[in-house]
Amino acid sequence: MAQEMKIPVILDGDPGHDDAIAWTIAHASSRLDILAVTTCAGNQTIEKTTYNALRVCALIGLKAPVAKGCPKPLLTEPMNAPSVHGESGLDGPPLPEPAFEAEPVGAVELMARVIRACDRKVTIVPTGPLTNVAALLMAHPELKQRIERISLMGGGLAHGNWTPAAEFNILVDPEAAKIVFESGIPILMAGLDVTEKALVTPADFERIRAQGSAVSDVVWQWLEFFYKFHRTLGYEGAPMHDPCAVMALIHPELFTMKDYYVQVETLGDYCKGTTVADWNGILGKAPNATCLMDVDRDAFADRLVELIDRYREVSA
Numbered sequence: 001m002a003q004e005m006k007i008p009v010i011l012d013g014d015p016g017h018d019d020a021i022a023w024t025i026a027h028a029s030s031r032l033d034i035l036a037v038t039t040c041a042g043n044q045t046i047e048k049t050t051y052n053a054l055r056v057c058a059l060i061g062l063k064a065p066v067a068k069g070c071p072k073p074l075l076t077e078p079m080n081a082p083s084v085h086g087e088s089g090l091d092g093p094p095l096p097e098p099a100f101e102a103e104p105v106g107a108v109e110l111m112a113r114v115i116r117a118c119d120r121k122v123t124i125v126p127t128g129p130l131t132n133v134a135a136l137l138m139a140h141p142e143l144k145q146r147i148e149r150i151s152l153m154g155g156g157l158a159h160g161n162w163t164p165a166a167e168f169n170i171l172v173d174p175e176a177a178k179i180v181f182e183s184g185i186p187i188l189m190a191g192l193d194v195t196e197k198a199l200v201t202p203a204d205f206e207r208i209r210a211q212g213s214a215v216s217d218v219v220w221q222w223l224e225f226f227y228k229f230h231r232t233l234g235y236e237g238a239p240m241h242d243p244c245a246v247m248a249l250i251h252p253e254l255f256t257m258k259d260y261y262v263q264v265e266t267l268g269d270y271c272k273g274t275t276v277a278d279w280n281g282i283l284g285k286a287p288n289a290t291c292l293m294d295v296d297r298d299a300f301a302d303r304l305v306e307l308i309d310r311y312r313e314v315s316a
Helices: 017-028 046-060 107-117 131-139 141-146 168-172 174-181 202-209 214-231 241-250 297-315
Strands: 007-013 032-039 122-126 147-153 187-190 255-260 262-264 275-277 289-295
Touching: 007 017, 007 107, 007 241, 017 032, 017 046, 017 214, 017 241, 017 297, 032 046, 032 107, 032 241, 046 214, 107 122, 107 131, 107 141, 122 131, 122 241, 131 141, 131 174, 141 147, 147 241, 168 174, 174 262, 187 241, 202 214, 202 297, 214 297, 241 255, 241 289, 241 297
Parallel strands: 007 032, 007 122, 122 147, 147 187, 187 289
Antiparallel strands: 255 289, 262 275
């Protein structure tokens, strides 16, 4: 049987504990070929998220080029989340210092260069605000046809988490999100509808801790730190928001998905940043997003634990 070709991807995010775990399982997977990593402002400032990205790459041995992204949203002021991720944006266990420097070009330039050079269509996996992706589409509309899809973490069709209606990544830069959702590029949307069901529990933390690799030792502590905040809100585990955007590419069988036409609200006192699904096809428009709506939690946790365990094999 011929070996299945890897999916060429660009990882874009604002690490962030769940971004870092998403990138860790992406690098562990045999299904993905990581061509580049780009950073955005969101969980923390662009300087902090870029430093964190380089440290995560050093930890997991990812040698893809890293580029710093846009320092602020397209039209609004930056918004950070230190209450969730700490002042560094990735508080918790110590991490190695970067093994290399960020590219001299910015995120948009690196994305464009990588997409042009790849002999196949590239999938972009944004796990933070969509500023860089929107900037790429505006600066290089000719590259749309070379993007296979955008597998993103963001939004929530039923509710928000930063406001009653809006999820953090979309709220930070709703104008960018609107550009992405209206781009015509196929979208795989991992919103709160599924990510809050993708819980990794303290029992799963222990399974990862028991693996005993340098990577697993950091990951279980990331999970512990991330869970501290969510435990105060009544969660029974750490919601793996960003890993869903990666897991949907490598293990789509874990998820229930539905196609909807999704719009992004950019105005309003109460609903700015809301992702609104046309549940009943009232607008008569073709769906623009495949939305993850449910997940097999136990199988999701098992696959995540297995992917982290691959770093024990590398260490050995």
